[in-house]
Amino acid sequence: MAIERTLSIIKPDAVAKNVIGQIYSRFEGAGLKIVAARMTQLSREQAEGFYAAHKERGFFKDLVDFMVSGPVMIQALEGENAVLAHRDLMGATDPKKAEPGTIRADFADSIDANAVHGSDAVEAAKVEIAYFFPEVK
Ligand code: IDP
Numbered sequence: 292m293a294i295e296r297t298l299s300i301i302k303p304d305a306v307a308k309n310v311i312g313q314i315y316s317r318f319e320g321a322g323l324k325i326v327a328a329r330m331t332q333l334s335r336e337q338a339e340g341f342y343a344a345h346k347e348r349g350f351f352k353d354l355v356d357f358m359v360s361g362p363v364m365i366q367a368l369e370g371e372n373a374v375l376a377h378r379d380l381m382g383a384t385d386p387k388k389a390e391p392g393t394i395r396a397d398f399a400d401s402i403d404a405n406a407v408h409g410s411d412a413v414e415a416a417k418v419e420i421a422y423f424f425p426e427v428k
Contacts, residue, residue, distance in 0.1 A: 295373040296326065298419035300408035303361035305398050306330075311364050314394055314407065317380050318368055327424045328366040333359050341422060350403070357403055367420045367427060374416055377409045 301314055318325065333341075338358040345351050368377055382393025386405055389396040399406035410416035420427060 292371040294369065294371060295413055295416070296367055296369045296420055297323075297373040297377045297410045297416045298408070298423065299366045299368050299377060301364040301366075302404070302406055302408060303357065303363055304400065304404040305394075305406040306362050306364055308398060310398050314398070317394060318366075318377070321370070321376055321380055323368040323370040323373055323376060323380075326367050326369045327420075327427045328364065329423070330362055330364050332362050335359055341419070353403055365423050367424055374410055374413055378411065381407050381409050 299318070301311055305311070305314065315325065335355060338355045339346075342351065342354055342358070345354065348354075370376060380394055382389030382395035384395075384405060385402040386395040386399035387402075389399070394407050395405050410419050
């Protein structure tokens with residue numbers, strides 16, 4: 292088992308629902324440690340930069356509009372196989388397809404407002420953690 296880090300964002304819909312604590316409990320229950328965290332309101336520039344890989348997708352503007360619509364809670368998580376462990380906690384991108392008991396099944400309303408982001412690979416996690424937490428080594 293490898294100790295990894297992953298980047299998590301609790302998106303504006305979940306922050307508005309006041310479930311940060313419930314989501315943090317799931318991280319802790321799965322053995323994921325919060326090693327950096329910041330609540331912030333993303334600028335358009337930050338959101339566009341973060342999701343640059345999706346720039347050509349039809350949903351890009353809606354995604355950016357949503358991500359800047361309210362405060363987000365951003366954290367770096369650390370633990371055994373953190374990237375996959377966190378993806379398992381999140382559930383499928385579309386909450387209608389997410390397994391019962393996952394964060395998205397329990398807290399997300401739609402594929403647009405889907406409660407959480409999580410890095411999809413170790414290399415992506417490194418880039419995403421450096422993007423929001425340049426001070427974290
Ligand atoms: P992920 O967040 O599960 O890794 P990605 O495919 O990386 O999913 O997409 C990034 C985000 O873009 C999703 O979390 C979701 O908010 C949004 N998204 C993805 N596909 C669609 C879509 O078909 N319609 C609207 N939004 C989408």
